[in-house]
Amino acid sequence: MHSSIAHAGTSALTRVIRSMIAAEGPMPVSRFMTLALGHPRYGYYMTRDPLGAEGDFTTAPEVSQMFGELLGLWCAEVWRLMRMPRPVRLVELGPGRGTLMRDALRASKVTPEFRSALEVHLVETSPVLREAQRATLAAPGVPVAWHERAEALPDGPLLVLANEFVDALPVDQFVKAEDGWHERRVEVGADSGFAFALMPAALPGFEDRLPPRLRRQPPGALLERRDYGPLCEIARRIAMFGGAALVVDYGHARTSFGNTLQAVRAHEYADPLLDPGEADLTAHVDFEALAAAVKERGVRAHGPVSQGVFLRRLGIELRADRLRRHAGATDRAAVDAALSRLSGPAPGMGELFKALTFAHRDLPRPPGFDSAEGPGDLAA
Numbered sequence: 001m002h003s004s005i006a007h008a009g010t011s012a013l014t015r016v017i018r019s020m021i022a023a024e025g026p027m028p029v030s031r032f033m034t035l036a037l038g039h040p041r042y043g044y045y046m047t048r049d050p051l052g053a054e055g056d057f058t059t060a061p062e063v064s065q066m067f068g069e070l071l072g073l074w075c076a077e078v079w080r081l082m083r084m085p086r087p088v089r090l091v092e093l094g095p096g097r098g099t100l101m102r103d104a105l106r107a108s109k110v111t112p113e114f115r116s117a118l119e120v121h122l123v124e125t126s127p128v129l130r131e132a133q134r135a136t137l138a139a140p141g142v143p144v145a146w147h148e149r150a151e152a153l154p155d156g157p158l159l160v161l162a163n164e165f166v167d168a169l170p171v172d173q174f175v176k177a178e179d180g181w182h183e184r185r186v187e188v189g190a191d192s193g194f195a196f197a198l199m200p201a202a203l204p205g206f207e208d209r210l211p212p213r214l215r216r217q218p219p220g221a222l223l224e225r226r227d228y229g230p231l232c233e234i235a236r237r238i239a240m241f242g243g244a245a246l247v248v249d250y251g252h253a254r255t256s257f258g259n260t261l262q263a264v265r266a267h268e269y270a271d272p273l274l275d276p277g278e279a280d281l282t283a284h285v286d287f288e289a290l291a292a293a294v295k296e297r298g299v300r301a302h303g304p305v306s307q308g309v310f311l312r313r314l315g316i317e318l319r320a321d322r323l324r325r326h327a328g329a330t331d332r333a334a335v336d337a338a339l340s341r342l343s344g345p346a347p348g349m350g351e352l353f354k355a356l357t358f359a360h361r362d363l364p365r366p367p368g369f370d371s372a373e374g375p376g377d378l379a380a
C-alpha cells in the first residue's frame with residue numbers, strides 16, 4: 001500500500017477508530033467521516049454547537065436574518081405554486097441553531113394563509129443542536145416536531161430546506177492508477193497517526209460505470225462519490241405527495257476531480273485526519289451528481305445557480321435597503337457587510353455556494369430558477 005504519514009492524534013475518537021482499523025483493516029473515507037461527525041458519544045456534532053464566531057464556522061443564516069427571510073418567502077411562493085395544500089410540512093434538514101427556520105417563519109407572516117397551514121419538521125441527529133433549536137423556535141408559536149431521519153417524516157406534501165447539510169454527508173474517494181480505479185481508505189501510519197492509503201486491487205468495472213465525459217482520466221485523478229440518502233428519500237416523497245426542496249451548499253455545478261475533504265476548526269482549515277471528532281469534516285457538493293440522484297426518484301431538478309444570483313433574484317438588495325433605512329450608522333455598515341458576504345464573490349459566499357431545487361414534475365419552475373443554468377436542467 002502507498003501511504004502518507006499524518007501526526008498521531010489524541011482525541012477519544014482517535015483511539016476508537018484506531019482499534020476499528022486494527023480489527024477490520026483500512027477504513028472507507030465515508031465511514032471515517034460518519035464516525036468523526038456522528039459517533040454517538042464522541043462525534044463532532046453530537047457534543048457541541050459548532051456555529052458562530054465563538055465556534056468553528058459561520059453559516060449564511062448566522063451571517064444575517066436576510067438569508068432565512070428570503071428562503072421563507074421562497075417557501076410561501078412555492079406553496080402557492082403547489083395550490084396551497086393544508087397542512088403542508090415545512091421540513092429542514094440539519095437546522096443548526098434553528099436560526100434559518102426562525103427567520104423564515106418571521107417572513108412567512110406576510111402570507112397568513114401559508115403560516116396557518118404549516119407544521120415544522122426538523123431532521124436533526126445532534127442532541128445539543130436540538131436543544132438550541134427548541135430554544136430558538138419556542139417563540140414563533142408554530143408546532144415543531146423532531147426526527148432522527150428523513151424516513152420518519154409524516155406522509156404528505158413537503159417544502160424542504162437544507163443549508164450546509166449535504167456537505168456533511170459522507171463521501172468515498174477513488175484514485176485512478178495505471179491499472180484502473182482504486183479506493184482510497186484511511187489506515188494507521190507508522191507513527192500511529194491516520195494516513196490515506198490506496199487499496200491494492202483496482203475496482204473492476206469502475207471506469208465503465210462512469211459517465212463517458214469522466215472516463216480516460218490521467219493517473220492520480222481523484223473522484224469523490226456521496227450517498228445522497230436523505231435527499232433521495234425526500235425526492236421519493238415529493239414525487240409521491242408533491243412539493244419542492246431547496247438545497248444550498250458549497251461545491252461545483254458539474255462533477256469534477258480533486259480532493260475536497262476538508263476539516264475546519266476555529267475558522268481555520270485543519271488536517272482532516274487529525275483528531276477526528278474535534279473539527280468539522282466536510283466535502284464539496286457535486287450538484288450534478290445530486291441532481292442525477294434525485295431525478296432517479298422521479299422529481300424534476302432546476303439549477304444550480306450561484307447563491308449570489310439566487311439571492312439577488314429573490315430580492316436581497318431590496319431587503320437590505322429596507323433594513324438600512326431602519327438602522328443606525330453602525331448597523332448600516334453591518335447590513336452592507338452581510339450583503340456582500342452572502343451574495344458577493346470570494347471571500348463572500350456568492351459564487352462558491354450554489355442553490356439547487358427539485359420539485360414534483362407538475363410544479364412550475366420555483367422562484368430564483370427562472371433560467372436554465374446548470375446540470376439539473378439538462379435532460380429534465
Ligand code: SAH
Nearest residue numbers: 045059094095096123124125126163164168
Ligand atoms: N443548516 C444550519 C446548520 C449547518 S451545520 C445552518 O445553516 O446554520 C450541519 C447541520 O446538519 C447540523 O445541524 C448537524 O447536526 C446536522 N447533521 C449533520 N449530519 C446529519 C445527519 N446525517 N442527519 C441529520 N442531521 C445532520
